Amino acid sequence: MRTKITPFLLFKNEAEEAANFYVSVFNGKLLNVTRYPDNGPMASGTVLTATFEILGMTFTALNWGQEAKYTETISFAIEPDTQEEVDYYWNALIADSGQEGPCSWLKDKYGVSWQVAPEILPRLMSDPDPKKSTAVMQAMMKMKKIIIKDIQAAYDNA
Incomplete structure (x- = not known):
């Protein structure tokens, strides 16, 4: 096999x-x-x-x-390294009638679900300091497309 x-x-x-x-x-x-x-x-x-x-x-x-x-029960997650990559994939995948969703999720023009979540997001969300991880989670919950500098600022200011 x-x-x-x-x-x-x-x-x-x-x-x-x-x-x-x-x-x-x-x-x-x-x-x-x-x-x-x-x-x-x-x-x-x-x-x-x-x-x-x-x-x-x-x-x-x-x-x-x-x-x-297609539904959100199945999605493909990509983990860009930079904001430039996040922006590229986000914009390319929602182009031509795709739909933005909350917290890094989107649907492309065919209805396929994607998560464009930069690698920094799960790393900061798993910080052992609950104040920091909670601050990152709260910042993410307010976003559609993830803005790395805003996630980092939430982490740094917690």
Whole structure:
């Protein structure tokens, strides 16, 4: 058995488009595109799957001919190092009708949930000093996109 997990993202018919979007945002690569055969449930030649790699992880986008309904019960978390990276990923992922959510969460234009939480956030939130960790948590709860300097200031001033 291969010890690997590959997330599958379902789409009505936007699998290749979505794969190309994620590849462009994360500077990834499109690995493979397969198409439905002549006798398949969708029109012959329609994309069946688009497999791509981003940040070292392989994903497969699958066209299944029905609306896909994503919820926050599954999300992908990324941990940028700098505010510039936070801003880049946040803006790229909410572009073209994505939605901001609270506390680093967002939904992209396909409805997939992401957490853009800089690496400093969990590190400061796990400080053994409850005053400091609570101050960071309270600051985060007021944000949508995480502002690193504001998180650091809450920590420093606690």
